[in-house]
Amino acid sequence: MILAWxxxxxxxxxxxxxxxxxxxxxxWRWFLAWSLAGFLMSFSLVTGFSxxxxxxxxxxxxxxxxxxxSPHLREASGFVAWxxxxxxxxxxxxx
Numbered sequence: 720m721i722l723a724w725x726x727x728x729x730x731x732x733x734x735x736x737x738x739x740x741x742x743x744x745x746x747w748r749w750f751l752a753w754s755l756a757g758f759l760m761s762f763s764l765v766t767g768f769s770x771x772x773x774x775x776x777x778x779x780x781x782x783x784x785x786x787x788x789s790p791h792l793r794e795a796s797g798f799v800a801w802x803x804x805x806x807x808x809x810x811x812x813x814x
Contacts, residue, residue, distance in 0.1 A: 723775065724764050731782045735790035744789035750797040752789065756782040757801030765805065 744752070759778035763771040782798075789795070 721764075723779075724760065727779050727782060728760070731786040734783065734786040735795060738787065738790040739792075745791060745794060749785070749789040749791070749794040752781075752785050753795050753797035754801045756785050757798035758805070760798075761802050761805035765809065 756778065759774060759781055763774040763778045765771070766774065785795075785798075
């Protein structure tokens with residue numbers, strides 16, 4: 720599971736990079752779609768082998784769908800934003 724997570728992110732980045740010149744989804748709705756993918760991926764990583772195994776296929780599907788439909792850096796920053804938000808939430812809970 721721990722190896723699947725970076726592999727999925729790498730595949731999604733490669734798909735988005737190959738399609739970055741093509742028209743696709745833009746705007747705040749796609750930012751929210753990328754944010755959902757970031758939340759699901761980070762939540763599946765944090766929960767690990769408990770519920771994370773059941774969330775990972777949904778998270779992977781959402782990530783690949785976003786990478787194919789909206790391969791733009793501005794919207795994809797929502798993915799990174801939720802990764803950071805999850806890290807801050809974990810830091811706040813454990814402090």
